[in-house]
Amino acid sequence: MMPPEVRMGCVETAACLAVGSELLGQERVDTNSLTVTRFLAGFGVRMTEKRVVGDDVKTIAQAVAGLLKQADIVVVTGGLGPTADDVTREGVAAALGREVQRDADIEVWIRERYAKFRREMPASCVRMADVIPGARVLRNSRGTAPGLLFEIEDRLLAVLPGVPWEMELMLEHDLKPVLEKRNADRRRSTRTLLLSGVIESEVEERIRHLYDRFGRENVTILASAGLVRLLLSNSGPAGEIAPALDRMEAAFREVLGRDVAAVGSGDIAEVVLEMLREQGAMLATAESCTGGLVGKLLTDIPGSSDVYTGGVVSYSNAAKGALLGVPDELLAAHGAVSEPVALAMAKGVRQRLSADWGLAITGIAGPAGGTTDKPVGLVYWAVAGPEGDRCLSRVLPGSRSLIRRLSANIALDLLRRGLIRGGA
Amino acid sequence: MMPPEVRMGCVETAACLAVGSELLGQERVDTNSLTVTRFLAGFGVRMTEKRVVGDDVKTIAQAVAGLLKQADIVVVTGGLGPTADDVTREGVAAALGREVQRDADIEVWIRERYAKFRREMPASCVRMADVIPGARVLRNSRGTAPGLLFEIEDRLLAVLPGVPWEMELMLEHDLKPVLEKRNADRRRSTRTLLLSGVIESEVEERIRHLYDRFGRENVTILASAGLVRLLLSNSGPAGEIAPALDRMEAAFREVLGRDVAAVGSGDIAEVVLEMLREQGAMLATAESCTGGLVGKLLTDIPGSSDVYTGGVVSYSNAAKGALLGVPDELLAAHGAVSEPVALAMAKGVRQRLSADWGLAITGIAGPAGGTTDKPVGLVYWAVAGPEGDRCLSRVLPGSRSLIRRLSANIALDLLRRGLIRGGA
Numbered sequence: 026m027m028p029p030e031v032r033m034g035c036v037e038t039a040a041c042l043a044v045g046s047e048l049l050g051q052e053r054v055d056t057n058s059l060t061v062t063r064f065l066a067g068f069g070v071r072m073t074e075k076r077v078v079g080d081d082v083k084t085i086a087q088a089v090a091g092l093l094k095q096a097d098i099v100v101v102t103g104g105l106g107p108t109a110d111d112v113t114r115e116g117v118a119a120a121l122g123r124e125v126q127r128d129a130d131i132e133v134w135i136r137e138r139y140a141k142f143r144r145e146m147p148a149s150c151v152r153m154a155d156v157i158p159g160a161r162v163l164r165n166s167r168g169t170a171p172g173l174l175f176e177i178e179d180r181l182l183a184v185l186p187g188v189p190w191e192m193e194l195m196l197e198h199d200l201k202p203v204l205e206k207r208n209a210d211r212r213r214s215t216r217t218l219l220l221s222g223v224i225e226s227e228v229e230e231r232i233r234h235l236y237d238r239f240g241r242e243n244v245t246i247l248a249s250a251g252l253v254r255l256l257l258s259n260s261g262p263a264g265e266i267a268p269a270l271d272r273m274e275a276a277f278r279e280v281l282g283r284d285v286a287a288v289g290s291g292d293i294a295e296v297v298l299e300m301l302r303e304q305g306a307m308l309a310t311a312e313s314c315t316g317g318l319v320g321k322l323l324t325d326i327p328g329s330s331d332v333y334t335g336g337v338v339s340y341s342n343a344a345k346g347a348l349l350g351v352p353d354e355l356l357a358a359h360g361a362v363s364e365p366v367a368l369a370m371a372k373g374v375r376q377r378l379s380a381d382w383g384l385a386i387t388g389i390a391g392p393a394g395g396t397t398d399k400p401v402g403l404v405y406w407a408v409a410g411p412e413g414d415r416c417l418s419r420v421l422p423g424s425r426s427l428i429r430r431l432s433a434n435i436a437l438d439l440l441r442r443g444l445i446r447g448g449a
Numbered sequence: 450m451m452p453p454e455v456r457m458g459c460v461e462t463a464a465c466l467a468v469g470s471e472l473l474g475q476e477r478v479d480t481n482s483l484t485v486t487r488f489l490a491g492f493g494v495r496m497t498e499k500r501v502v503g504d505d506v507k508t509i510a511q512a513v514a515g516l517l518k519q520a521d522i523v524v525v526t527g528g529l530g531p532t533a534d535d536v537t538r539e540g541v542a543a544a545l546g547r548e549v550q551r552d553a554d555i556e557v558w559i560r561e562r563y564a565k566f567r568r569e570m571p572a573s574c575v576r577m578a579d580v581i582p583g584a585r586v587l588r589n590s591r592g593t594a595p596g597l598l599f600e601i602e603d604r605l606l607a608v609l610p611g612v613p614w615e616m617e618l619m620l621e622h623d624l625k626p627v628l629e630k631r632n633a634d635r636r637r638s639t640r641t642l643l644l645s646g647v648i649e650s651e652v653e654e655r656i657r658h659l660y661d662r663f664g665r666e667n668v669t670i671l672a673s674a675g676l677v678r679l680l681l682s683n684s685g686p687a688g689e690i691a692p693a694l695d696r697m698e699a700a701f702r703e704v705l706g707r708d709v710a711a712v713g714s715g716d717i718a719e720v721v722l723e724m725l726r727e728q729g730a731m732l733a734t735a736e737s738c739t740g741g742l743v744g745k746l747l748t749d750i751p752g753s754s755d756v757y758t759g760g761v762v763s764y765s766n767a768a769k770g771a772l773l774g775v776p777d778e779l780l781a782a783h784g785a786v787s788e789p790v791a792l793a794m795a796k797g798v799r800q801r802l803s804a805d806w807g808l809a810i811t812g813i814a815g816p817a818g819g820t821t822d823k824p825v826g827l828v829y830w831a832v833a834g835p836e837g838d839r840c841l842s843r844v845l846p847g848s849r850s851l852i853r854r855l856s857a858n859i860a861l862d863l864l865r866r867g868l869i870r871g872g873a
Binding site: 048049050051052054055056058059062063066071072073074075076077078079084088091095215245247254256309310312314315316317318319320321323324325327328329330333334335336337338339340341343344347348377378379390391392393423424425426429 | 471472473474475476477478479480482483486487490495496497498499500501502503508512515519614671733734736738739740741742743744745747748749751752753754757758759760761762763764765767768771772801802803814815816817849850853
């Protein structure tokens with residue numbers, strides 16, 4: 026087997042250019058490039074640059090010419106529509122030193138598409154029949170504007186519509202066969218391990234010794250609000266990738282053990298719902314500082330009603346008393362953010378809703394409400410299960426929003442670990 | 450007054466460069482550029498290009514040099530950390546034909562920051578004290594890596610950390626004063642009207658006649674999950690903008706009346722919390738198909754505990770009975786998704802938590818669970834207040850996620866209209 030470095034040498038590079046002034050405003054970002062990145066990754070092609078420019082011929086031409094010098098594959102999306110704004114065709118033509126030409130066949134095809142939907146073709150739409158000499162024209166069966174595909178020496182330049190639904194079809198239908206031919210023996214595939222209840226830097230320490238064995242460039246760590254995703258990748262001929270990823274997964278699992286919550290793109294809420302389903306157990310939640318976020322995460326997932334009965338958002342002390350039966354004396358003696366109250370909430374909701382598991386969170390999400398004894402970020406989690414209960418506490422860093430997201434994910438991990446043991 | 454075209458002529462342009470190989474992967478997109486775009490828009494600066502490149506000195510240098518030729522202001526984010534990957538400093542230095550130099554003062558400051566948090570500074574962290582001659586060094590009070598600010602002839606080059614929380618502070622603290630000075634007589638300002646309980650296309654019909662008066666380019670409609678935001682903009686010298694926006698706002702309000710929920714960037718949850726606060730009233734929620742989402746939206750906002758006591762996630766019929774006192778017979782006779790049950794939930798949670806207002810949602814978010822009589826998307830909302838109760842029902846379009854978000858926003862709007870009347 027060739028060492029990874031040698032294989033990396035022949036990995037193709039790609040760049041994306043998204044065209045559209047709306048992608049330079051205050052609200053939207055280009056996300057087509059993610060689809061393109063995923064698509065190309067399957068052929069071992071690595072994204073090296075992304076750009077977004079407005080609807081301007083000269084800027085588009087400069088960007089296309091620049092990117093063609095840097096990457097093997099350049100994918101341009103957007104600006105192929107019929108309005109005066111849509112000047113990607115003209116920009117690409119300028120980059121290649123060519124001129125757009127009206128294609129009579131495409132014009133007929135566009136007219137027929139309008140006729141088929143019994144709509145009159147606005148005069149401006151004829152512009153979509155402009156093509157660039159040397160391009161293969163990609164028919165758009167989900168829309169109107171055709172795409173263009175150039176093979177210029179060793180490079181590939183694809184010009185696709187910006188509508189995701191239309192672009193995706195052209196990737197599958199037109200680019201896939203071309204890439205399959207180009208990259209037959211250098212596929213790249215990725216498998217994701219979801220870790221929960223861990224800290225990114227500690228994970229890195231524990232797995233560092235595996236980098237040499239599998240290649241540093243084949244391991245990516247992504248951390249977000251208490252969850253860590255480990256992306257294991259491998260390149261090579263199509264038939265060799267899955268067994269290689271199996272070996273990688275086994276090696277990482279040996280080190281990470283129970284911290285691996287799942288394989289795949291799922292979330293921690295999906296993991297616990299699946300575990301509850303396997304055990305035929307019902308869950309109830311009692312949330313204070315997360316205010317419903319855990320319930321929201323669980324019910325984001327279709328079918329969660331099988332195993333999630335609901336719960337209480339006990340944001341006030343009154344709600345903790347009235348709906349969970351937390352005694353006033355306990356609240357007075359220890360405060361709402363305390364181990365005894367967290368445990369009473371978990372046990373209370375479990376009992377009141379006749380659930381197998383009760384999960385509770387109480388904390389100070391800030392920005393106000395902290396004291397020296399109980400600073401902002403102090404959170405108690407409790408889980409009550411068939412074989413007892415367990416409490417955890419930490420002081421979390423960050424903004425109110427981060428503290429709440431961390432709190433929710435840590436809660437779900439506490440439950441996950443309880444479910445592994447079969448009792449809290 | 451100059452026509453808009455003439456004023457646009459002197460608008461400054463900006464470009465963003467996000468550095469980080471993780472932003473070229475299959476999962477994440479750069480979103481810092483949105484924050485930068487919003488920030489700069491306040492000074493009439495228009496974003497004209499965005500790029501993302503990996504952690505590579507040569508590529509960074511090429512991108513920075515290229516963008517400095519095209520835009521008046523270039524903002525680079527990311528790649529300022531201590532690891533070997535972080536080479537933005539070196540890339541920017543190369544673009545400017547300069548070399549990085551260790552700054553002894555910054556080194557001391559970084560060591561002190563680690564000491565303050567009682568952590569030992571890893572040896573690699575000293576790299577963060579490397580600066581580029583000619584730069585103003587921006588201290589990072591929310592993290593460690595300093596930023597760099599260059600004024601090169603008429604151009605501005607800002608190099609900021611990629612962590613949003615750190616970057617945002619430097620924009621406010623360091624860039625704002627510089628931009629205020631540069632762009633004193635060409636501000637562009639935007640005022641947002643939040644509309645709720647309306648449909649985008651209807652709003653457009655109602656306001657269309659105002660486009661000519663205020664300029665089509667000064668009015669933007671953004672719709673998202675049942676909320677419509679109307680962005681009213683105006684450009685000109687600092688002193689003239691606010692009165693012009695006041696006139697615009699008055700004209701749009703005259704047409705839109707009570708559909709305007711608020712002015713500003715706030716959300717509908719903030720609007721109802723503020724109305725509750727003004728009326729000294731407490732709210733409780735009972736959520737079925739939204740599973741905690743309304744509670745989450747309310748408690749996203751600091752200080753919500755003043756007026757939000759909490760509530761129940763009554764995902765199962767058992768929870769509706771045990772926690773809200775909804776009679777089994779009612780559930781059996783009408784089904785969980787029905788007007789009588791929605792009303793019983795709202796009244797039940799209001800009474801059990803001794804709240805002034807009870808807000809309830811029950812519906813079928815899908816994808817499964819729909820029938821001919823009760824299709825996916827059917828939702829009932831109820832509000833119970835000091836002077837009675839009210840119920841609303843609709844069949845919502847879209848995915849599970851969209852149905853849930855629409856349901857939550859429509860619920861909050863129903864409460865808002867109840868609060869305007871002072872009773873449901």
